[in-house]
Amino acid sequence: MDKFQFHDMSFTWLKGGMTYMDGGAMFGVVPKPLWEKKYPANEKNQIELPTDPMFIQYKGKNILMESGVGFGKMTEKQLRNFGITYQSQVEDDLTSHGVLTEEIDIVIMTHMHFDHACGLTKWQGEELVSTFPNATIYVSEVEWNEMRNPNFRSSNTYWKENWEPIQSQVVTFTDTIEVVEGIDMIHTGGHSDGHSIVLFKQNGDTIIHLADIMPTHAHQNPLWVLAYDDYPMTSVFAKEKWLNEGLQNNYWFSFYHDAFYRLVKWSQDGKEIVDAVKRTR
Numbered sequence: 001m002d003k004f005q006f007h008d009m010s011f012t013w014l015k016g017g018m019t020y021m022d023g024g025a026m027f028g029v030v031p032k033p034l035w036e037k038k039y040p041a042n043e044k045n046q047i048e049l050p051t052d053p054m055f056i057q058y059k060g061k062n063i064l065m066e067s068g069v070g071f072g073k074m075t076e077k078q079l080r081n082f083g084i085t086y087q088s089q090v091e092d093d094l095t096s097h098g099v100l101t102e103e104i105d106i107v108i109m110t111h112m113h114f115d116h117a118c119g120l121t122k123w124q125g126e127e128l129v130s131t132f133p134n135a136t137i138y139v140s141e142v143e144w145n146e147m148r149n150p151n152f153r154s155s156n157t158y159w160k161e162n163w164e165p166i167q168s169q170v171v172t173f174t175d176t177i178e179v180v181e182g183i184d185m186i187h188t189g190g191h192s193d194g195h196s197i198v199l200f201k202q203n204g205d206t207i208i209h210l211a212d213i214m215p216t217h218a219h220q221n222p223l224w225v226l227a228y229d230d231y232p233m234t235s236v237f238a239k240e241k242w243l244n245e246g247l248q249n250n251y252w253f254s255f256y257h258d259a260f261y262r263l264v265k266w267s268q269d270g271k272e273i274v275d276a277v278k279r280t281r
Helices: 023-027 076-081 090-096 114-120 141-148 164-169 232-248
Strands: 003-006 009-013 018-022 046-050 054-058 061-065 106-108 121-124 127-130 136-140 170-173 176-180 183-187 196-202 205-209 252-254 261-266 273-278
Touching: 018 023, 023 046, 061 176, 106 176, 114 121, 121 164, 127 164, 136 141, 136 164, 136 183, 141 170, 164 170, 205 232
Parallel strands: 061 106, 106 136, 136 170, 205 252
Antiparallel strands: 003 009, 009 054, 018 046, 054 061, 121 127, 176 183, 183 196, 196 205, 252 261, 261 273
């Protein structure tokens, strides 16, 4: 498991599953000859996209950001369509770290699309139950409302199997919330109407997690947004704002879906990577 010590916060990336999604959809209107230089595709035009939750130990708390694709939650057709080559190993990874799922105190959810939220529940016999039964689960109010009442488009990714068993654990917020001292969630919209980003702050340093408005390092250009985004112009403006702040203030950028990097620092002009934590392949 890849690890990073950020002052008093320890970060460990868990194996949440592997998807292979259409590269054209992941880069929207950007021509393939441009994006393929930054992020390679296979013979089916699919790109490798991990769904690896970040496990944070801080101030005596066990914190998880995102939950992976889960295990045994999808049909064979879904596994094929989403290009899932392996499912979540989060429980095993936590156990090897000396932590039980019952000992997770907080789960941070940037949004509730299936590839982020399927790991929140699991099968126990014939019943779906909460994977992290003692955790407080944070998500924006807009996202939580849409999750439970999806529209015609979003019903394809907001599944009742992922929210019904955890209803009593969810805490929502409107604009921003301090989850614990040094960890802030901020609602941005864009990828989904309720999409949020996360800032980790320690001793003047910051890690910014832009979630699916910048799912990989190759999506750095503010105009390179996903065809999956419900509100692409909102994504563009949010990414431009937070990317500029991060570049000017020497932030680390973290990624949930990047097959090559866990964390990246760019030069102030954004043209070169000056420091990085690479993903073990």
